[in-house]
Amino acid sequence: MSIKIERGLFKYDFIDHHAVLCVPVDADLKTIRKRYLKIARRLHPDSCTNASEKEKKLASALLSKLVNPAYEKLSQERSYTEYMVVLSQFGKRLVQDSASIDISTDMARQLAAAANVDQLYRVAIAKIAETQFESLEKVIPIIAHISELNMVYLMRTAGKKFTNNSSPSSNTLNHTSPSSNASVNTQAQPSEPAPNKEDTTVIQYLRRAQELMTKNQLAQARVELQDAIKLAPNESRAHSLIGVVYLKQNQMTMAKVHFERALKLNPQDETALEWMGKLEKLSAAKSGTKTDVKPKPTTGTAASATKKPDNKSEGGGLFGLFGGKKK
Template sequence: MSFQFNRGLFKYDFIDHHAVLCVPIDADVKEIRKRYVQIARRLHPDSCKDETDAEKQLANELLSKLVNPAYETLSHEKTRTEHIFVLSLIGKRLVQESVSVEFNSDVTQQLACAPHFEHIYKSAITKIAETQYDSLQQVQHTIASLSELNLVYTMRSAGKIFTAASLLIAQPEIPTYAPAVNQAPVISPPQKKDSVVVSYIRRAQNLIAQNQLAQARVELQDALKLEPNNSRCHSLIGVVYLKQNLTTSAKVYFNRALQLDPKDEIALAGRLKIEQMMGQKLSGAKRTASSHTRSQQPGKSGGGGLFGGLFGGKKK
């Protein structure tokens, strides 16, 4: 069984582990562990003796496919920090792009408009946690509702100001095979994909220039979801990895970029840079001769051109 979510942060290809465990985004390790133990006890086979075989299987899959991975991510300082960092980037990006958010519950609408949203957010999380896993059939719906809360909280934390006029109240879904009588379909105008990808690339290039490499990679990966065969996205991710000294990963992306566009200048320059770096490592004791050879190579003098702009060292 696979679990599908199409609300809240899940809509942006983000696995909302906080929603799975029903803990606030700023929860500490102690709080996360306490909540995990509560859920694990509820879903353990010994707690499901009186339930049907189907419910027992559902409990096992909820534990193994959702709850355990969520705890594994949030219980370690490094992965939790990275998870929250990416989450904050999503919130900032959605605020910058003025993305509309649908509200499927009263508490989400309240969270969007209340002045002191932090209190409402934490109170709602605490209340929902009391019954989140009581009905196994409702767990997916509850997680989706929690992720919607987390999305609104993240956007508000990033400075989003919702107004009553801007709220989109979700209507009950109408099955595609049975449209409502006399109701014209509402069709949103398609957003031009090219312009969105170009915006991602532009932001990524600015972030690379500021040496904000993790943020740049997120922007480029989002762009690739819209346009997987964009050679510039691949070449710029190669730049990010190269600046992080991850030459193997960088080479993979440069090669992919050149498969898509053999004339991609950034990818060509990046691959040449890797070859030069490998040559330096192999030279070993011949550093003096190697230094003289490099001084004769194009693009190395003064750190200018593509090498100086994109492949230069960290700014101080």
């Protein structure tokens, strides 16, 4: 049975595993596993005993071709990390090509225009998850709908600002003509000064990086911070955060480079000051460990008294030789 989805991220030849499981794109592994088990139980043959042959085949196809591959990709740490890095970069590319992006559902349009995008996105995903697999014949269009929400959310978190003039399918955003006075005002008033696009994008990079760092997803956090530094090389916060990432990855030289850069740009950068101190203590501790493992000189009465003449591993030096002769 062929399964084809042509909306949302799927439209751009990207397999949206989060949409298949109906979990937020930043869901942790525990949430992903819990959701997978619920779907797998619903689609398992033992749960479809009263279903028609058509429904049984559809359930089997959904489980084997969509649900199981999605869980396999998102449940393994290495493949999950790689997938999330690609997903993050994909969202940024969509922002660059936003003129050609098409949004077809009302919920996705609301998300594109919402001020509280994060809250609206999570509420929508949770609501859809409640009934996603109730009707198996509707599962594919529902997954397509979720993927469209994921696409818009990725674009918003990557810095895209939709407006009535720039958002896809903007004529249907408010269900009225553009000139109508009855349209719902979901955007900032034109008189309000728009934030600097570059500054806003950098802030988004830093915010995402910090969220990833709290989840210990360091590889992805580093990608976000590297992009922030490319866009704003004199942003001390970006340098101090990437220094923390490098230090947690045990790359002390790179960590030091970025901490020093952050402090040069802003001598009061609290993150750089705190972690530079930790880096120095760590370096000193490692240096001290190397000194402690050096063999201590075996001189003096106490040292000679502890030597066993018949222990070849400790029989070096004059005391060892004399002990051997006496025996």
